[in-house]
Amino acid sequence: MALIELKQIFKTYHIGNMRVPVLKGVSLQIAAGELVALMGTSGSGKSTLMNILGCLDRPTSGEYWLNQKEVGRFSADDRANLRNRSMGFVFQSFNLLARASALENVIMPLSYATDTISDREARRRGREMLGRVGLDDRLDHEPSQLSGGQQQRVAIARALINRPPVLFADEPTGNLDSNTSSEVLRMFQELNREDGITIILVTHDPMVAQHADRIIRISDGVIVDDVGYRIEQKPQAVIAGRISDSGDIS
Amino acid sequence: MTIHRTVRTALQALRRNPMRALLTTLGIVIGVGAVIAMMEIGNGSSSAIKKSIASMGANTILILPGTAASGGVSFGSGSVMTLTPQDYEAILRECPSVSSAAPMVRARTQVVYGNRNWVPSAIAGTTPSFLEVRDWMDLSEGEVFSDRDVLNANKVCMLGQTLVRELFQGESPVGKEIRIKNVSFRVVGVLGAKGANMMGSDQDDILIAPWTTIKYRISGSTLTMTNQSSSTSETSSTVNTLSKLYPGSQQSLYPVKSEIQAADNPMPVRFTNIDQILTAAATSEEIPEAIEQITATLRERHRIRQDEAEDFTIRDMTEMTKTLSSTTKLMTNLLLCVALISLLVGGVGIMNIMLVSVTERTREIGLRMAVGARARDILRQFLVESVVLCLVGGGAGILLGHGGSQLVRLFLNWPVENSPGAIAAAVLVSAAVGIIFGYYPAWRASRLDPIEALRYE
Numbered sequence: 191m192a193l194i195e196l197k198q199i200f201k202t203y204h205i206g207n208m209r210v211p212v213l214k215g216v217s218l219q220i221a222a223g224e225l226v227a228l229m230g231t232s233g234s235g236k237s238t239l240m241n242i243l244g245c246l247d248r249p250t251s252g253e254y255w256l257n258q259k260e261v262g263r264f265s266a267d268d269r270a271n272l273r274n275r276s277m278g279f280v281f282q283s284f285n286l287l288a289r290a291s292a293l294e295n296v297i298m299p300l301s302y303a304t305d306t307i308s309d310r311e312a313r314r315r316g317r318e319m320l321g322r323v324g325l326d327d328r329l330d331h332e333p334s335q336l337s338g339g340q341q342q343r344v345a346i347a348r349a350l351i352n353r354p355p356v357l358f359a360d361e362p363t364g365n366l367d368s369n370t371s372s373e374v375l376r377m378f379q380e381l382n383r384e385d386g387i388t389i390i391l392v393t394h395d396p397m398v399a400q401h402a403d404r405i406i407r408i409s410d411g412v413i414v415d416d417v418g419y420r421i422e423q424k425p426q427a428v429i430a431g432r433i434s435d436s437g438d439i440s
Numbered sequence: 441m442t443i444h445r446t447v448r449t450a451l452q453a454l455r456r457n458p459m460r461a462l463l464t465t466l467g468i469v470i471g472v473g474a475v476i477a478m479m480e481i482g483n484g485s486s487s488a489i490k491k492s493i494a495s496m497g498a499n500t501i502l503i504l505p506g507t508a509a510s511g512g513v514s515f516g517s518g519s520v521m522t523l524t525p526q527d528y529e530a531i532l533r534e535c536p537s538v539s540s541a542a543p544m545v546r547a548r549t550q551v552v553y554g555n556r557n558w559v560p561s562a563i564a565g566t567t568p569s570f571l572e573v574r575d576w577m578d579l580s581e582g583e584v585f586s587d588r589d590v591l592n593a594n595k596v597c598m599l600g601q602t603l604v605r606e607l608f609q610g611e612s613p614v615g616k617e618i619r620i621k622n623v624s625f626r627v628v629g630v631l632g633a634k635g636a637n638m639m640g641s642d643q644d645d646i647l648i649a650p651w652t653t654i655k656y657r658i659s660g661s662t663l664t665m666t667n668q669s670s671s672t673s674e675t676s677s678t679v680n681t682l683s684k685l686y687p688g689s690q691q692s693l694y695p696v697k698s699e700i701q702a703a704d705n706p707m708p709v710r711f712t713n714i715d716q717i718l719t720a721a722a723t724s725e726e727i728p729e730a731i732e733q734i735t736a737t738l739r740e741r742h743r744i745r746q747d748e749a750e751d752f753t754i755r756d757m758t759e760m761t762k763t764l765s766s767t768t769k770l771m772t773n774l775l776l777c778v779a780l781i782s783l784l785v786g787g788v789g790i791m792n793i794m795l796v797s798v799t800e801r802t803r804e805i806g807l808r809m810a811v812g813a814r815a816r817d818i819l820r821q822f823l824v825e826s827v828v829l830c831l832v833g834g835g836a837g838i839l840l841g842h843g844g845s846q847l848v849r850l851f852l853n854w855p856v857e858n859s860p861g862a863i864a865a866a867v868l869v870s871a872a873v874g875i876i877f878g879y880y881p882a883w884r885a886s887r888l889d890p891i892e893a894l895r896y897e
């Protein structure tokens with residue numbers, strides 16, 4: 191069963207009287223536990239598709255099913271809750287809070303969780319998460335005191351703090367050099383393999399895309415190529431079980 | 441998001457730019473400071489006024505003779521002599537709301553002791569009940585003269601503190617003889633200190649003697665003349681007219697009566713008059729009743745018909761209290777208006793800076809939304825931030841205002857009084873300003889689209 195299913199997604203922007211169709215009927219399925227790279231030329235609509243997948247935006251038409259729920263019709267508050275609990279985001283430009291420590295950045299999403307946890311528990315989890323990304327010794331550093339790769343790792347820790355089953359990354363290595371890039375990508379692979387987190391990352395770099403199991407190519411708002419393991423071929427029963435156990439997706 | 445976490449986030453946000461936060465709240469600081477200082481100073485002076493009214497006897501009702509008028513020229517209060525000692529006795533007898541009363545005969549002349557002299561601001565001829573009416577029962581020395589002294593017109597007197605200081609210079613005056621208009625009086629007692637009244641005149645600059653003594657031995661020649669050198673041998677029983685006030689430019693309105701005319705039309709024998717009757721109502725609530733009863737009694741005694749004007753005037757302190765406290769209230773209200781305007785300006789400043797802050801932090805807002813903040817979380821965060829800002833300003837304002845009023849107390853010796861109500865109100869008002877003026881920016885922040893906010897440069 192697919193974790194994510196898009197059916198004939200259209201997205202059209204309106205600038206004044208001009209209609210700008212960006213996505214022109216995108217349909218795809220992504221199973222739990224996949225590591226997918228979304229590729230395409232600049233302006234092909236990758237970010238737009240990511241935003242729809244990440245429930246930051248709504249499609250103009252079409253259906254978006256996430257874990258058997260049609261989230262495309264969710265209200266703004268429900269989508270916010272969904273983003274908080276079931277999704278993690280990693281941005282190209284890190285998007286960390288400038289004057290807050292790494293730890294504070296990482297635990298920030300916990301403030302918006304519906305089931306609030308104590309400050310101590312939040313900090314414990316934040317430290318644990320930073321430990322996972324190898325930054326236990328940088329807890330109190332502010333973003334300006336961290337290298338680009340370290341900042342991106344803080345961002346990854348923040349994306350994972352609520353233990354989401356899905357992680358979205360829009361050009362996560364766009365601002366990093368090749369060494370730090372592969373470091374971050376290795377981390378993604380590890381999270382995907384060991385924790386069974388479904389990862390969808392956008393890139394236009396073939397080297398980055400190589401780290402993925404599956405590569406979806408998009409051009410001018412439609413999928414033109416889909417290379418990689420098919421849903422059935424991926425033995426991820428364990429992971430799918432984990433997701434439904436924790437009941438993370440509401 | 442729990443409220444204390446929201447507050448902490450707000451404080452962190454404000455700490456990023458402490459100078460700006462400080463300048464932003466300046467309007468609130470000044471507004472709240474002004475309110476607190478005004479309230480403390482205003483309360484202080486109004487209770488000082490109350491105290492000084494109480495020292496004059498808050499329930500005092502003063503009965504003055506009416507005014508004489510001739511051809512449209514009014515001669516002012518006291519220009520006719522209509523009050524008699526019998527009136528005073530009748531009031532005591534017939535008005536149940538009047539707890540005590542004292543007749544008053546006033547004089548103003550020199551008091552001499554040894555080689556020193558002094559003109560006290562008041563020489564009051566009265567009865568021992570005067571002290572009761574004025575709530576002046578504590579003597580610092582000696583004793584009160586008796587009703588028998590009044591009856592016999594004995595030459596005894598009591599002195600106020602100022603007079604004692606001026607004439608005796610540390611000596612004990614009790615038992616000493618002083619002279620007023622060459623009449624010698626024995627000092628029997630010294631009044632306790634009373635201080636200045638609310639008009640600022642010294643209430644201790646007084647000499648009290650039996651009214652009969654003052655009336656018959658002193659005031660006969662001094663009632664209308666304070667200037668002894670020009671005093672003529674007038675008696676107080678003549679009707680006072682303008683010409684008597686200016687003896688130098690005597691101008692008679694009517695042809696002077698000849699001896700024969702005077703003999704043909706004998707003036708009715710006039711009763712003894714007194715200058716004032718001082719009464720005290722039993723309680724301040726009973727003042728209106730007491731005034732009514734006194735009016736009725738006097739109208740009857742003076743045989744004033746229904747449609748005729750009264751030949752006496754009644755004054756009570758409530759009017760004066762009201763006037764004085766309404767003056768201070770007016771001042772306080774005016775200053776409160778200024779303070780409110782300052783708060784309004786401060787509020788607009790808060791709104792302005794919050795709008796700037798929302799714009800500056802658009803990306804942060806987008807990020808928070810992306811990780812799950814709902815519109816109301818964002819709204820709350822910015823609202824709390826502006827309320828915290830205003831409360832910090834309000835707190836600083838309270839300290840400033842309190843400090844200011846303490847300085848006024850220390851250096852200007854103005855009476856001030858702490859006002860917990862004003863402090864509570866200041867806290868509430870600054871929180872309200874934060875909510876009212878922070879709402880629009882916070883609402884704007886909450887309405888941002890997450891994608892656009894994230895993309896904002």
Ligand SMILES: Nc1ncnc2c1ncn2[C@@H]1O[C@H](COP(=O)(O)OP(=O)(O)OP(=O)(O)O)[C@@H](O)[C@H]1O
Pocket residue numbers: 203204205210212230231232233234235236237238239394
């Ligand atoms: N808010 C918007 N209003 C109008 N047009 C938009 C808006 N956002 C994106 N577009 C248009 O949609 C198209 C796709 O944009 P998108 O950001 O998805 O491209 P992309 O594939 O992510 O490109 P890149 O690799 O450069 O990031 C572009 O032509 C862009 O002009």
Ligand SMILES: [Mg+2]
Pocket residue numbers: 236237238360
């Ligand atoms: Mg893009």
